[in-house]
Amino acid sequence: MRISHAPPQPSTPDISGITLAKDEPAPPVPGPTPAPPEPGPDLVALVPASRRRTRVPRWLRRTSGPLALLALWQVLSATGVLAGGVLASPGTVARVAGDLIREGSLPNAMGVSLQRVALGLLFGTAVGTALALVAGLFRLGEDLVDASVQMLRTVPFVGLIPLFIIWFGIGEAPKIAIISLGVSFPLYLNVYAGIRGVDAQLIEAGESLGLSRWGLVRHVILPGALPGAMTGLRYSLGVSWLALVFAEQVNADAGIGFLMVQARDFLRTDVIVVCLVVYAFLGLSADFVVRTLERLLLQWRPTFTGR
Numbered sequence: 001m002r003i004s005h006a007p008p009q010p011s012t013p014d015i016s017g018i019t020l021a022k023d024e025p026a027p028p029v030p031g032p033t034p035a036p037p038e039p040g041p042d043l044v045a046l047v048p049a050s051r052r053r054t055r056v057p058r059w060l061r062r063t064s065g066p067l068a069l070l071a072l073w074q075v076l077s078a079t080g081v082l083a084g085g086v087l088a089s090p091g092t093v094a095r096v097a098g099d100l101i102r103e104g105s106l107p108n109a110m111g112v113s114l115q116r117v118a119l120g121l122l123f124g125t126a127v128g129t130a131l132a133l134v135a136g137l138f139r140l141g142e143d144l145v146d147a148s149v150q151m152l153r154t155v156p157f158v159g160l161i162p163l164f165i166i167w168f169g170i171g172e173a174p175k176i177a178i179i180s181l182g183v184s185f186p187l188y189l190n191v192y193a194g195i196r197g198v199d200a201q202l203i204e205a206g207e208s209l210g211l212s213r214w215g216l217v218r219h220v221i222l223p224g225a226l227p228g229a230m231t232g233l234r235y236s237l238g239v240s241w242l243a244l245v246f247a248e249q250v251n252a253d254a255g256i257g258f259l260m261v262q263a264r265d266f267l268r269t270d271v272i273v274v275c276l277v278v279y280a281f282l283g284l285s286a287d288f289v290v291r292t293l294e295r296l297l298l299q300w301r302p303t304f305t306g307r
Contacts (some may be wrong), residue, residue, distance in 0.1 A: 079157070088270035093277070096270040105259065110278060112255040113248065116172070117240050117282075120179025124236065127180065128187035129229070135188075137217065138196030146192070153185040158246050167251065175247035182243035187232040194228025195221055227301060230294045237286045241279055 070090055076082045077089035084092070100106035131149060134141035157178060162299050164174035198221050206220045247256020263271035 005101040034216055034253065036274065046198055070130070082274060085267070085269065093273045097274045097277075100259075100271070100274060106274070106278070109254060109256045109259050110282070113244060113257070114282070116175055116255065117179060117244055120176045120243070121236065121240050123176065124180035124183025124240070125187055125233070128184035128232075129191055130186045130238070131184070136192045137221070149188055150230050157181045157243065161246065163248055166265035170251040174250060175244075175252070178247040179240050179243045180238045181184075183236040186239055188234065189227045190232025191225060194225030194232075197228065198224035223300075227298060230290065230298065234287055234290050234294075237290060241283045241286075245279070254293070 021239075048150075073087075074083070074090050077084075077087070082089075088096070097106065131145050135149070136142070137146040159176060160181065161174070164177050167172040168177060202220050202224065204214060206216045211219065245257055248255040249261055252258040252261070256278055260275045261270075262274055263275070
């Protein structure tokens with residue numbers, strides 16, 4: 001009897017009875033499972049109404065935050081957490097606002113303040129845009145203008161009020177000068193950055209099409225810098241109302257700031273809150289106007305609007 005030490009050979013399966021078709025396709029290769037098709041209108045209609053997500057109107061979502069703050073303010077005032085001498089309740093503020101409107105003092109103050117802001121915004125926009133164009137379009141202009149503007153914008157414009165009073169007196173001129181100075185710097189920075197941020201390939205494309213220097217400025221550079229200019233205008237409007245608060249407390253005899261100074265002397269927190277609400281309303285209205293203008297002028301620019 002002979003014992004073999006060789007490893008056992010694997011058994012070969014008997015495939016003699018299996019016949020392969022000549023044109024039989026190869027078995028499919030496993031891959032990722034395809035995504036199910038998106039539900040169409042018919043499938044959406046079959047979903048129960050209780051499972052559908054209700055869409056809240058956007059205007060309601062935008063007003064929910066201020067309404068919640070107003071409700072919290074009313075609750076704190078009604079429970080005595082906020083005393084009337086510290087902060088008047090919303091009902092008291094609304095009543096005082098109605099009295100000021102019937103007397104005519106609040107509309108007159110709003111008219112005077114709007115006139116000051118309009119003049120200061122006009123002069124500040126003209127100066128800031130002109131300096132930005134000079135510094136952004138020309139290297140020589142940048143060397144002459146940019147360093148001086150960057151130096152002056154770090155100086156608080158509120159600290160220049162005593163100098164403006166000495167230079168322009170105590171009339172309307174120093175108030176408009178303060179607003180103009182506060183407006184010009186944000187507009188300069190944004191317009192200058194918008195000009196220098198224009199894509200160089202667009203400049204090369206315009207030159208290859210035969211545009212002159214003025215044609216490049218008109219059709220390429222200025223439209224490319226327009227988004228930055230609109231952003232600077234929105235920021236300048238906010239600064240203009242901030243500058244107005246300080247300007248109208250410099251020997252003013254009319255305006256919203258004048259009402260606030262009188263209310264401060266008599267410890268009328270309700271009148272102070274009314275003036276602050278008017279400032280906020282005017283600033284929000286001005287921002288809405290600029291945003292509407294931005295949508296009209298920048299229809300060519302695709303933007304991300306959120307999801």
